[in-house]
Amino acid sequence: MLLTLLFSLSGPAMGEYSDFGRSSLAAKTLPNVTEKGLARIESHLGNLGALDDGANQAMLSRLRSGQTTTPDINFYMHELKESARMRAGLDYDAAHKATLQWQGIPYGPASPAQIYHPDVIRQFSTEFNPAAWPQ
Amino acid sequence: MNYFEKWLTDLAQRQTMLLPKAVRVAGVRDKILGPRSDYAKIDVLCEPADSLEIKFDLPNLQEAQQHGYLDWAVMGMLDVLMTENTYPLRNVRLTIKGADIDSIKSNQMAFRHAGRNAARNLFEAIRPKVIPST
Numbered sequence: 001m002l003l004t005l006l007f008s009l010s011g012p013a014m015g016e017y018s019d020f021g022r023s024s025l026a027a028k029t030l031p032n033v034t035e036k037g038l039a040r041i042e043s044h045l046g047n048l049g050a051l052d053d054g055a056n057q058a059m060l061s062r063l064r065s066g067q068t069t070t071p072d073i074n075f076y077m078h079e080l081k082e083s084a085r086m087r088a089g090l091d092y093d094a095a096h097k098a099t100l101q102w103q104g105i106p107y108g109p110a111s112p113a114q115i116y117h118p119d120v121i122r123q124f125s126t127e128f129n130p131a132a133w134p135q
Numbered sequence: 136m137n138y139f140e141k142w143l144t145d146l147a148q149r150q151t152m153l154l155p156k157a158v159r160v161a162g163v164r165d166k167i168l169g170p171r172s173d174y175a176k177i178d179v180l181c182e183p184a185d186s187l188e189i190k191f192d193l194p195n196l197q198e199a200q201q202h203g204y205l206d207w208a209v210m211g212m213l214d215v216l217m218t219e220n221t222y223p224l225r226n227v228r229l230t231i232k233g234a235d236i237d238s239i240k241s242n243q244m245a246f247r248h249a250g251r252n253a254a255r256n257l258f259e260a261i262r263p264k265v266i267p268s269t
Binding site: 044045048049050053055056075078079082092096107108109111112115116126127128129130 | 166167168169170171173202207238239240241242243244245247
């Protein structure tokens with residue numbers, strides 16, 4: 001229920017995003033990015049001690065400015081879903097990997113390339129595995 | 136006055152502190168950053184020397200050098216060695232004996248943090264300890 005509110009889906013029910021992040025994503029209605037959802041993400045990142053991370057701050061700034069490219073939405077959905085899974089009792093590692101699987105993103109050195117916008121990875125390239133660097 | 140230039144000049148010219156003995160330390164960076172994580176670990180032998188010397192003596196040298204990880208680890212050590220105490224520790228031979236790389240979580244900055252951690256551990260190891268009297 002809470003997740004439904006945070007995602008504030010403007011079209012299909014949340015369950016229809018089970019393959020979120022795959023190539024079919026573009027054909028689907030994107031979730032609305034809400035201030036409530038962003039606040040939830042900030043709380044989650046704060047709990048992890050990662051809110052002051054430059055790349056995370058850059059992604060939050062992009063979302064607040066209305067950016068809705070696939071990596072922007074992937075970041076938003078990933079953090080909300082991961083946060084919900086951790087509140088349900090999963091540890092970080094399990095929640096992170098389950099969320100990637102839910103998004104259809106393979107867990108590997110390049111997975112951040114699908115969750116962070118290429119401009120952000122370029123700006124903070126030394127903080128990303130080289131496999132995630134934009135070509 | 137250009138304070139940044141003054142600060143840099145001062146850093147290079149000030150007398151070095153002396154390392155009293157050889158010390159082997161580890162430096163680790165292991166941190167969750169939300170949608171990604173950092174991991175890096177180094178093992179460093181620190182010995183007294185007449186000037187700054189850097190050596191690499193580790194089994195996975197090629198892998199560790201591929202993305203400049205060892206250079207970033209050294210820069211991380213210098214971040215701390217040059218500024219943490221009253222005098223910089225410049226006359227030291229640093230031999231990186233080991234580098235633990237995670238194929239998913241490692242990156243250049245993670246190794247810089249690991250280098251900083253190693254240098255802090257070095258200072259902790261050589262810090263005079265107060266021995267309680269009996």
